Amino acid sequence: MVDAEDSMECPECMDLLADYVDGSLPRHQAELLEWHLEGCGPCVAFVKTYKGTVDAAKRLRETTLPPELKEKLRAFLKRSAQP
Numbered sequence: 001m002v003d004a005e006d007s008m009e010c011p012e013c014m015d016l017l018a019d020y021v022d023g024s025l026p027r028h029q030a031e032l033l034e035w036h037l038e039g040c041g042p043c044v045a046f047v048k049t050y051k052g053t054v055d056a057a058k059r060l061r062e063t064t065l066p067p068e069l070k071e072k073l074r075a076f077l078k079r080s081a082q083p
């Protein structure tokens with residue numbers, strides 16, 4: 001069982017997804033995120049959508065994700081997390 005202060009809400013999860021998919025999220029936070037994803041279908045769906053976009057961008061550029069695209073996706077995910 002995870003302590004309440006260590007658990008993660010969906011908006012926080014969305015906020016970390018960009019870094020998680022990018023591979024730049026610290027291990028501890030990545031684990032919390034993965035723990036949240038295990039019990040949250042909507043967030044899993046977002047990860048799949050987001051990861052697909054990132055992979056497509058990486059294939060096109062064969063480099064790291066452009067910061068502006070990352071910000072755009074981050075904003076999109078944040079909006080999507082709103083009720």
Ligand SMILES: [Zn+2]
Pocket residue numbers: 009010013036040042043
């Ligand atoms: Zn969630």
